[in-house]
Amino acid sequence: LAHRHRNLRELFDVSLTWGDRDYLVTEDRRISFAEHAVAAGALATALARRYDVGKGDRIGIYAANTPEWVIAFWAAQCLGAVAVGYNAWWTPREIAYGLEHTTPTVVIADAKRAARLADSGTGVPVLTMEQDLPALIAEYVGDIPRAEIAEDDPAVVLYTSGTTGRPKGVVHSHRNLVAVSDYHRFTDALMASFTGQPLDGPSDRRYLVTLPLFHIASLHNLVVPRLATGAAAVFPHGAFDVDRVLRLIEQERVTNWAAVPTMASRLLEHDLSGYDLSSLNALSLNSAPSSPGLQDRLRDKLSGVQVALTTSYGQTESGTAATVATPLELAADLECVGRPIIGVTVEIRDPFGAALPDGEEGEICIRSPYVMLGYWNDDAATAATIDAERWLRTGDFGTIVDGRLRISGRRTDLILRGGENVYPTEVEYALEEHPAVHESVVLGVEHPDLGQEVAAVIVADPGTVTADELRAFAAERLAYFKVPARWRITAEPLPRNASGKVVRRDVEP
Ligand code: ATP
CATH class of the missing domain: 3.30.300.30 (ANL, C-terminal domain)
Structure with missing residues (x-):
């Protein structure tokens, strides 16, 4: 299971071995790995020939969750270009700021956002997912470009949601994303080993994607690693709706759901009796605090389903979850967010940067191969966040007791x-x-x-x-x-x- 790929373009080649297996599944579409590879390769060719997109150029993506979002992301990776996931909720004013900040050569948008781009007054070329993409893909089918890519080249920019100020563009490199994929390859193989499947074969897991693709929890954890593991990513349409999501879990035999605590509280208010949720065996609560009260109520509610409830802690800058709490760790401490995942070291530091002993509260600092390269075009913010030894200052405060991390809260809150x-x-x-x-x-x-x-x-x-x-x-x-x-x-x-x-x-x- 050791690291085999140096960049996302090499990882993309792996997807060809998964052939007709499902990669992207929505309520009414089913796109295999082979179909996805053909589409992404054709789109990459079109972007290079028609729009002169080359290595290091930015390709903006501004859309709700659709298979085309993912196809556009991988087209960028074939060219060594940088995919920029703009927040689909941004208004014309906000997207104008994003475009000025990351200066994409072209933006790929759904029809609703294309209209918003027209109102934003920027002159950037826009390709719509509904009309332009199918036409370009049909025209350029057959070729998959291969750029020369270094491990530390930027692959993607995602904006922090800006709950504490103006959104910042977090840059992740090929090395970061390949490392995240390797981590998932390992965990999928571990799951397979419990059911007696071969460790290096395709994974039978099916992952539900209920957060936007421009959010790290979806793109890095659910969608990118599936190319390495051959498992499917399943997307409900539209805004979060409990009934829709539960029906999709039943229909597509979803095994893993990474949710946010708000979704869990909606689940609590819903009658689950009419659904077959027997395929679901892991539900993780991520991205925000989930109180012990909420977790207890959720466990009661799901008592009829054999599902492992886990929580995790991370931020856009940390690249993926920094810590994960398994059911065993939550049984020992419902308020913890678990232990560092493979590759991550966590330290609690005082305001002068000195490491603090267990039990003392200080700033949570993280070092790992997943941590961002830095902020786009903002050396001052990068230097204030990542030190010379590549320790990331999270701005979150917490304590470590018995190896388990507890979050006290955010410095700004x-x-x-x-x-x-x-x-x-x-x-x-x-x-x-x-x-x-x-x-x-x-x-x-x-x-x-x-x-x-x-x-x-x-x-x-x-x-x-x-x-x-x-x-x-x-x-x-x-x-x-x-x-x-x-x-x-x-x-x-x-x-x-x-x-x-x-x-x-x-x-x-
Ligand atoms: P911004 O950084 O601009 O304010 P944001 O808060 O939405 O935007 P994210 O990177 O999405 O940025 O969120 C990461 C933050 O969420 C963490 O730094 C932490 O404060 C909080 N967080 C994530 N997981 C947990 C958790 N399990 N428990 C408590 N807090 C968490």
């Missing part, structure tokens, strides 16, 4: 209340133990004496709980200074970004 520090996550976890609380957000609001005080926004069904009840509930679990002083209970959904994460700065306290 910390509430400074009269000399005491309050991490919103800890308070949210406590509040989400209350059965009436669907979700909660804890924020710092200005206070004349204390600097900041703690405010809570609670999502609950109308009339099911009062602020006084919640205050008493919190006071039993938290030190006095962490108990929210201001409360707002609402049935309205919280403001979220494209990956389902709460945009804290848009929450009304």
Whole structure:
């Protein structure tokens, strides 16, 4: 299982060996590895001949999840070009910023985003997925370009969702993505070994993709490694809808689902009795804190299905999950995010960069072959985030106890209340133990004496709980200074970004 490919173009060749096996499956389409390779090769040829796209040039992708998104990504890799995954929720103004920032030679967009690009006032050539791509692919079928690519050449730019400021373009190299693929090849082989299948054969896993492809959790973890393992990626259409997703799990015999905690809370409100979920054997909760309360309720809800519940922690900059918590580790500590995955070293550091002993809280720093090259066109931000030995400063705070990482929260979310520090996550976890609380957000609001005080926004069904009840509930679990002083209970959904994460700065306290 050792590393065999030096770049994504070499990995692409592997896909030819998987032939007619499913690669990209949607509710109404089924594209095999062979069909995908033909389409991506033809598109790459068209981009080179018609638009003069060459090595290092950027190819923008601005679309909802479709097979064409993936085809465009791999066409870029055949040319040694850089695929830029723009956030499909971006408005004309935001996409104008993205285009100015990464200056693509051409943008491949779905019809809805193509219209938005027309409104953005930029002159970049746009190819639509619905009309232009099928025509170009039909015209150039037959050839698959092969560029000379070095391991440290950039392969992709993904933007951080910008929950803490302006989005930054995170650059991952071929080396980063091949390493992520190798990790998945290893875990898929491990799963195969449990069922007695050959270690190096194609994997029978089927992965559900419910997050946008411009998000690392989908592209790096679900879609790219499948070329190395021969497994399928299954995409529901449209915005997240529990019924649709469950029907697709049943119909396509999905085995693995990587979800975000918000999706899990929607699952809790849904009647599961009408679905056959027996194929599902792994459900991971990623990208945001999942409170022990939520995990317990989810385990109860899924008690009839043999599914392993795991959590993981990572960020766009870290390239893939940095730590994963297996069911065993969660049984030992429901608040942990597990241990570093193969290849990752995690250290907790003080503000001066010195490593701290176990149990002490500090900044989580990560070193691994998956960590980004840097930020696109921003040497100052890169230097502030990655040091000379390639340690990544995550901006998250946490502790390591018995080898397991616990996240306290983000530096930027910390509430400074009269000399005491309050991490919103800890308070949210406590509040989400209350059965009436669907979700909660804890924020710092200005206070004349204390600097900041703690405010809570609670999502609950109308009339099911009062602020006084919640205050008493919190006071039993938290030190006095962490108990929210201001409360707002609402049935309205919280403001979220494209990956389902709460945009804290848009929450009304
Ligand atoms: P930006 O970096 O611009 O604010 P973002 O928060 O959406 O955008 P991502 O890279 O998608 O950027 O998110 C990574 C962050 O999410 C981590 O740094 C961490 O704060 C948080 N996170 C991810 N997984 C977990 C987890 N299991 N528990 C707690 N927090 C998590």
